[in-house]
Amino acid sequence: MFGKSKKAEALAADITDFTAVRGRSLWNDALRRFLRNKAAMASVFVLGLIVLFVLFGPLFAVWSNEEIDWVVMGDVLALGAPSLESGHYFGADDLGRDLYSRTIQATRTSLLVGLIGAGMALIVGTAWGVIAGYFGGKLDSVMMRFVDILLAIPLTLILILILVIAGRSFVTLFIALGAVSWLTMSRIVRGQTLALKTREFIEAARAGGVSETAIIFRHVLPNLMGVVIVYASLLVPEMILAESFISFLGLGISEPNTSLGRLIAEGAGTMAYGTLWQLLYPLFFYVTIIITMFFIGDGLRDALDPKDH
Amino acid sequence: MLSYVIRRLLIAVPTIMLLVIAAFFMMHVAPGGPFTSERPLPPEVLANIEARYGLDQPLWKQLWDYFTNIFLHFDFGPSFRYKDRDVNDIIAQGFPISLTYGSLAFLAASLVGITLGIAAAIRHNTWLDYFAVSLGIAAQALPNFIMGPILILTFTLWLGWLPGGGWNGGQWPYLIMPVIALSTSYMGNIARITRSSMLEVMNSNFIRTARAKGLPERAIIWRHAMKPTLLPVVSYLGPVFVYVLTGSVFVDIYFSTGGLGQSYVSSALTRDYAVLLGITILYGALTVVVNLLTDLAYAWFDPKIRY
Numbered sequence: 001m002f003g004k005s006k007k008a009e010a011l012a013a014d015i016t017d018f019t020a021v022r023g024r025s026l027w028n029d030a031l032r033r034f035l036r037n038k039a040a041m042a043s044v045f046v047l048g049l050i051v052l053f054v055l056f057g058p059l060f061a062v063w064s065n066e067e068i069d070w071v072v073m074g075d076v077l078a079l080g081a082p083s084l085e086s087g088h089y090f091g092a093d094d095l096g097r098d099l100y101s102r103t104i105q106a107t108r109t110s111l112l113v114g115l116i117g118a119g120m121a122l123i124v125g126t127a128w129g130v131i132a133g134y135f136g137g138k139l140d141s142v143m144m145r146f147v148d149i150l151l152a153i154p155l156t157l158i159l160i161l162i163l164v165i166a167g168r169s170f171v172t173l174f175i176a177l178g179a180v181s182w183l184t185m186s187r188i189v190r191g192q193t194l195a196l197k198t199r200e201f202i203e204a205a206r207a208g209g210v211s212e213t214a215i216i217f218r219h220v221l222p223n224l225m226g227v228v229i230v231y232a233s234l235l236v237p238e239m240i241l242a243e244s245f246i247s248f249l250g251l252g253i254s255e256p257n258t259s260l261g262r263l264i265a266e267g268a269g270t271m272a273y274g275t276l277w278q279l280l281y282p283l284f285f286y287v288t289i290i291i292t293m294f295f296i297g298d299g300l301r302d303a304l305d306p307k308d309h
Numbered sequence: 310m311l312s313y314v315i316r317r318l319l320i321a322v323p324t325i326m327l328l329v330i331a332a333f334f335m336m337h338v339a340p341g342g343p344f345t346s347e348r349p350l351p352p353e354v355l356a357n358i359e360a361r362y363g364l365d366q367p368l369w370k371q372l373w374d375y376f377t378n379i380f381l382h383f384d385f386g387p388s389f390r391y392k393d394r395d396v397n398d399i400i401a402q403g404f405p406i407s408l409t410y411g412s413l414a415f416l417a418a419s420l421v422g423i424t425l426g427i428a429a430a431i432r433h434n435t436w437l438d439y440f441a442v443s444l445g446i447a448a449q450a451l452p453n454f455i456m457g458p459i460l461i462l463t464f465t466l467w468l469g470w471l472p473g474g475g476w477n478g479g480q481w482p483y484l485i486m487p488v489i490a491l492s493t494s495y496m497g498n499i500a501r502i503t504r505s506s507m508l509e510v511m512n513s514n515f516i517r518t519a520r521a522k523g524l525p526e527r528a529i530i531w532r533h534a535m536k537p538t539l540l541p542v543v544s545y546l547g548p549v550f551v552y553v554l555t556g557s558v559f560v561d562i563y564f565s566t567g568g569l570g571q572s573y574v575s576s577a578l579t580r581d582y583a584v585l586l587g588i589t590i591l592y593g594a595l596t597v598v599v600n601l602l603t604d605l606a607y608a609w610f611d612p613k614i615r616y
Contacts, residue, residue, distance in 0.1 A: 148320070148324070149324050149327055149328070152324050152328070152593060152596055152597045152600060153328060153589070153592075153593040153596060154551045154554055154555045154592055154593070154596055156555040156558075157555060157589050157592055157593070160573075160577055161332075161335060161585070161589060164577045164580065164585065165335055165338065237449065241452055244454065245452065245454055245555075245559065248454045248559065249558065249559065249562060249574050250574070250578070251574065251577055251578070261454070264454070264455065264458065265454075267458070268457065268458035268461075268563070271458060271461075271462055271466065272466060276462075279458055279462070283455065283458075286450075286455070287450040287451075287455070290449055290450040291446065291449060291450045294446065294449045294450075
């Protein structure tokens with residue numbers, strides 16, 4: 001009938017091709033949505049530049065963050081201004097230290113604070129929320145009442161209290177940030193878990209004899225990931241803000257370590273003498289980080305939780 | 310409604326009590342104190358000082374005294390640092406100042422923020438809308454401790470219009486910058502929340518019905534859209550109050566207003582635990598009360614809500 005044409009052969013091959021079309025997972029969808037979000041992608045790019053600056057900036061530094069430029073120290077206003085010749089690209093502070101190296105050091109601290117604070121919230125908050133929500137009953141009400149009470153106290157004050165009592169250091173700072181950051185996260189996770197555990201697929205898993213731990217790890221946690229990631233990304237700028245706030249007050253990180261809040265405080269203290277670069281460079285990095293993190297968080301929310309918008 | 314109020318009160322009161330107890334134990338776990346110095350005091354002297362402040366009593370007795378003094382006499386005890394002042398004096402001196410500009414900032418943030426948000430939603434996609442949106446984004450990056458230096462730089466150092474700090478009995482030139490510094494960030498957030506809430510409400514079915522009935526736009530906005538719009542805003546006002554409280558710590562220091570924040574930070578630096586805890590408990594209790602009020606306002610706004 002058809003004869004032996006090339007066309008017919010191709011058609012036959014096409015019809016008998018049984019390789020399945022690879023489906024797109026929800027994560028792929030989310031990724032595509034995120035990549036299409038211009039504000040978020042621009043923010044990722046800018047934030048990436050800042051990270052590169054923190055990683056490779058020290059290679060170009062003439063002065064280290066601890067060296068004191070004795071020539072500049074006496075007359076910072078005249079000699080300490082940003083210039084390429086003196087090697088102080090961002091200028092010098094009132095003690096003659098190089099602001100370029102100090103800014104790199106401070107940006108690194110602030111980024112670390114944001115990541116570690118949000119990371120601790122992610123781990124502790126998720127664990128707390130899943131356990132309370134999944135097992136319910138007495139355990140749930142005790143655990144959540146505890147969260148309610150802690151949430152009733154202004155978190156910054158708890159942060160200050162912990163730092164005063166345990167002594168100010170990098171480790172206590174991270175522990176203190178972790179101690180205050182997980183509360184809201186645990187509430188959100190608990191709410192989601194409560195909604196999830198009545199769903200049919202959990203019931204089916206239980207009917208099939210899957211153990212409780214396996215249900216939590218294989219079925220509950222993966223379904224929580226979207227919400228958790230979105231909220232953690234919004235926590236990063238919040239942590240940076242909180243740390244900068246207490247460092248500004250002089251209660252956070254102490255010398256020789258520094259953070260953006262500390263540098264902004266120093267810059268704000270000396271701006272009356274006209275050494276404005278001390279305020280503006282740290283301020284620029286600070287504002288850029290916060291705004292880009294905000295857009296990235298917003299983009300993640302749009303990508304992972306499209307129902308909301 | 311009444312049973313809901315009572316139930317919420319039953320949660321709030323123990324929370325404040327637990328706060329006091331937890332704060333008390335934190336004070337005792339803490340290493341060192343205001344009396345530890347590089348040159349140790351002779352043991353007899355130290356014993357005398359400790360007896361003066363009741364620190365030689367058994368722990369439960371100290372806790373009981375602290376607890377009853379606070380709840381029965383509203384007395385936070387003496388300062389460990391300043392021999393002639395007790396915590397109540399310090400609070401009485403600084404708190405009215407912080408409260409004055411704090412409540413002004415709270416009012417400014419809510420009123421301007423809500424108005425701006427509603428105006429932006431009604432004039433969707435106009436310059437006013439874009440202004441509100443950009444303020445909402447900028448608000449993320451302009452917390453009080455960033456606004457403070459920027460304001461002083463502009464209005465004191467460059468323009469010379471406003472005094473760079475001080476209080477002077479709360480005259481208005483001394484109030485402007487603290488209020489702006491404290492409120493900008495939350496103003497932006499409130500405007501953002503109000504705007505998106507209003508946009509959502511204006512697209513809902515009951516508004517379409519009201520339009521179909523031929524109601525004038527003003528009646529639709531005021532009588533039908535306002536209450537559901539303000540629901541998420543009201544629930545955000547509690548947190549805003551907390552932020553204003555903690556933010557006032559910065560404003561007190563940066564603008565030298567003589568408010569409570571200055572005592573708070575100096576007591577943290579000198580380990581004057583009595584003052585530190587007194588202020589923490591005061592702020593914590595205020596937070597609990599304001600959260601209670603927000604929840605009640607929320608329940609009044611939305612009869613569906615019962616926790």
